Amino acid sequence: MIKKNYSVYILGTIQLGIGFGIVTLLSRWVTGNTILSSPEALIKYxxxxxxxYSLMGAFAFxxxxxxxxxxRKRYPKHQTIGDLLKEKTNPFGYWYTILLLLITGMxxxxxxxxxxxILFxxxxxVPIYISLFFFFSFCFIIAGLGGVQRIHQFAGISITFIFAAIILIPVYFYIQNGVYPxxxxxxxxxxxxxxxxxxDTFFFVITGIFIGFGQVLIDRATWQRVxxxxxxxxxxxxxxxxLIWATIPLSLSSLLLVVVYSGSFQDVKILLFQLVYNINSSFLIAIFLLFCFSAISSTLNAELHATTVFTVKNAISELIPLSDQHKWHLSFWITGMQxxxxxLVVIIISPTFIELLFFxxxxxxxxxSPILWMIFSRDRLSSFVPSTSAIAIFLSILSSSSTGHLGAIWVxxxxxxxxxxxxxxxxFLSIFRVEKRKRLL
Structure with a gap:
């Protein structure tokens, strides 16, 4: 790959049609969160x-x-959500929002x-630090060194394994055991x-739609794909x-019923992975493991690439002028550091995923609301607009003890x-007063 035009690293060289456009979006959004949060959503609600959970993604998209x-029509020359922030905010609002988006990306x-x-x-x-080392090395090669073109090459393979798993495994179990048992x-x-x-379930569904829409709205990888x-x-x-994404959590829920119908369980977090012990077919075990690996790695590749581009193009380049070649090399280093x-961190911390999602x-x-205002406004906005999110987050944290995680999101x-x-x-009133004074003069 010729490292001259950094736009090739960001967007690739071709415009994607319906078929591959759906594939690249699904490879980004069939995530580890989908796999890990689905069991908790099923057991809790x-x-x-x-x-x-499936409606959350469907309505969001x-x-x-x-x-x-x-x-796309209004900002045809942009490449990332950071380009919108640069056009619509002043320096304080710009850097504040950049930092917040980097935190959500991490x-x-x-x-x-x-x-x-958990999967490995x-x-x-083998010790987890060995398997994770090879996993992150794979992600670095694909997302860091390969760029979006290499990510696209693996997207089709990932989606093939994902749909093979969610179609073949439920059919296998329900034919073998029957639906009624x-x-x-x-x-x-x-x-x-x-x-x-x-x-609480209906409250979860409505709140989940807001979460899903908010995730897609501020997602750096999704903006690049636009x-x-x-x-x-x-x-x-x-x-x-x-519509297609919505079928995946539904299929995962049906698989979870196969795991829990014969008795109790101990750990919700690994409930879906216990499916491996119930599968008698080596072929289907391989399909399930490839499904998990494909979903997690394809999403992590997209996130690593998008966060790297966001950091280089919209953060570092705003402070230090960089040539395209320097941007390429810096992207490799930043992906490696991520x-x-x-x-190092993932071996130490292990939260409850549904709580992490709602936090x-x-x-x-x-x-x-601030991002939507930036998108639809025609002028550069005051720092107060992005700062409203800081006030909102602070109040939601204060209220979470009394309202719970769902209520805090609405706050x-x-x-x-x-x-x-x-x-x-x-x-509006200020502009109206100014115009009124002009007419009187």
Missing amino acids: GILGGLG ILFGFIATYI DSMFVQATGAA SLIFP VYEGVQLYHPYLLFWKNI YMLKQSRIRTIFTLTG CLFLY FGSIYAALI SFITSTFLCACFMLFR
Whole structure:
């Protein structure tokens, strides 16, 4: 690959149509979080929790598809979300939002890396630090050295393994065991999973849609893919991606029922991986392991690449002028440092994934209104607009002890939206007064 034009490293060389556009978005969004949070959503909120998790992604993609079409038409020369921030905010708002997006990016990468650690610890009879070393080396080669073109080459393979697993394994189990015995087992050992008249479940579904939309709206990798897609196909691609993505959590939920219907379980976090011990076919075991590896690695590759580009193009290049060749080399180093950091941290920290999702959900919710205002406004905005997210996040943390994680997300969203609306009203009244004075003069 000729390291002359850094845009090739960011966006590749071709515009993607419907088929491969869906593939590259799915390879980014069928994540370790999907694998690890689905069991917790099912166990905590029942069957409707699994359904709600799938609706979260479907609505997020469909809604963002309308905005993505507008983004592409309105800002045709942009390449990242950082380019929008540079155009619409002053220095303080710019650097504040850059920092916040980098924090959420590290959270997403941490979840993928932790998922890889759990998978490897269950499968390979070697110390975890050895298996993780090879995993991060693979991600560094693909995302760091290869750039988006290498990521695209592996996207099709990843999606093949993902859909092979979610189609073949459920069919195998339900043909072998039957549907009714699974239902009877769940009804006997875990009847709470079938209870649907639960207000908390509906609250989870609605809040999850906000989280999903916020995640997609501020995701650096998704913004890059908006500029990789053919402009006339963007809305169709995002809509179809949402509908297809929704089938994956549903399939995972059906697999989890196969794991739990015969008795109790100990650790929710590794519940899905226990499926390996229930599969009698070596071929299907291999498919399942490749599914997990493909989902985690493809997402981590996309996140590593997007965070690296975001750091080099929208952070370091704003401080130090860089040639395209220097940007290439710096991208290699930054990707390597991210892999090393994740390698060291993931062995130490192991949170509950659904709680981690909802904790950072407050950040996603707080940024929805400020980012939407940046997208649709026609002027450079005051620092107050991005700063509303800081106020919202602070209040959501204070209120989380009384409202819970779900309530804190709504506090975050309502606070930032209310403050943005007040500022918009104040700005409108100021402009109105100025125009009125001009007419009087």
